[in-house]
Amino acid sequence: MIYQGVAISNRFEGGRKGIEVEVGLSDVIFNLETEKIRFPIYDLEISLGGASDRLIYFKHPRFPDITFYTTDKKILKDPNLHYHDHAKKSVKDVNKKRVFNWSVFAGIAGFFILIILCLFLFRSQMVRAVANQVPPQWEREVGDQLFDQVTLGHKIVEDSLLIAELTKTMQPLVKAVGDTSFHFKFFIIEDPTLNAFALPGGNIVIHSGLIAKSSSWEELCGVLGHEISHVTERHHIRGLVSNLGIFVVLSAVVGDASALFGTLAQAGGSLSSLMYSREYETEADEKGLEYLLKADINPSGMISFFKKLQKEHPEAKDTEKITEILSTHPATQERIENLTSKTKGIKTKFSVFKNSFDTFKKRLKTDLDKE
Ligand SMILES: [Zn+2]
Known part of the structure; x- marks a missing residue:
């Protein structure tokens, strides 16, 4: 499956470039038009970042000068990522963090709703x-x-x-x-x-x-x-x-x-x-x-x-x-x-x-x- 994403590197003008991401059986492939960069899944690093941890980052030790991210959460469910124990664990950690973030957000929102409700009730x-x-x-x-x-x-x-x-x-x-x-x-x-x-x-x-x-x-x-x-x-x-x-x-x-x-x-x-x-x-x-x-x-x-x-x-x-x-x-x-x-x-x-x-x-x- 193809996902939309962004590549961040000094190689590009302005430091970033819109790209397509594909998860293959053993690599995550980033299509830069001029070339394709492949991050082997077995030692792929997946993490969350950006405002409200909305971005899913992909890094690889072999490519220290380039990072990719996507906002498409569906990528975390891609079956190809789940074949590899290391990537599976990273996805699990990322998902855990997302659930945690969501609970914190829901907790804060709930607190404010409760306050407003109390203001009216009392x-x-x-x-x-x-x-x-x-x-x-x-x-x-x-x-x-x-x-x-x-x-x-x-x-x-x-x-x-x-x-x-x-x-x-x-x-x-x-x-x-x-x-x-x-x-x-x-x-x-x-x-x-x-x-x-x-x-x-x-x-x-x-x-x-x-x-x-x-x-x-x-x-x-x-x-x-x-x-x-x-x-x-x-x-x-x-x-x-x-x-x-x-x-x-x-x-x-x-x-x-x-x-x-x-x-x-x-x-x-x-x-x-x-x-x-x-x-x-x-x-x-x-x-x-x-x-x-x-x-x-x-x-x-x-x-x-x-x-x-x-x-x-x-x-x-x-x-x-x-x-x-x-x-x-x-x-x-x-x-x-x-x-x-x-x-x-x-x-x-x-x-x-x-x-x-x-x-x-x-x-x-x-x-x-x-x-
Ligand atoms: Zn009266």
Whole structure:
């Protein structure tokens, strides 16, 4: 059989020349056009070389000034080479080396594929780990700036007794969080739409329309439990981080957070247009439920309020913009069912609020009607 190859020698112009190689019964014959060079197979030297050991070299002690190579691997299977023990052993060694090279290459490639796979599989864990590096102080500052932005043009309820009553009534829920790095502050703004939202760090904004349409403290607590959970689960910062490139996240995980903070500082202002993912919504529902139970507040209020929202906004979505949390609310059937199944079989007796919700509502209405 004929193989294509290259001869290397000072004999040729440029030091090399394309040739044809033939493996005979006792010689490997290199056809140089002007002459044929025969390397006896019995003491032929075969080796690998070149980039990635892709070239198969043929040398012979009797012809020290000339070397041949081919990239055609089929030559190693040529039966004529296998008749000679010495050549057979050389071929075997060369093949062993090729297998070794291949395993090293496959090992390295596999390692990188595994790393990339891990980056994607554990992306959400990495995002959480990175978010945990961001100090709550930063979130509180951003949250205060955002508060000014999003409440611009709205009347903020200033009746301090009313806000004090709201804050006091929410205390069991806030206590259930346990973590004191968040400073929860409750605000009511005049807006007839059914909405409430949480800003990073703990400012919770409730539209007056949401209170007007709630039937009990339990319903209001249900909504606020969900909102508080967006804060404690750090959904704002996690949302920002997961919008960053995977390599910014990875470098922050391995210790260099400077790129992360630079990007976050720029992105902080655009937080209000950030969307919560479906995953975060479910997480906020479940965590909110956990806080309600811990605070001994009847969780059926959360479910009945979600049903109310679903009725008001039947075109349910899976995600929500952080400041439009309930106005375009995604109280999907699936989320209601999830909460219902999670509350099945639990106790039915819970703490009863001593202060009247109706009186609170009336007082709010009077305050808003004042001007
Ligand atoms: Zn939400």
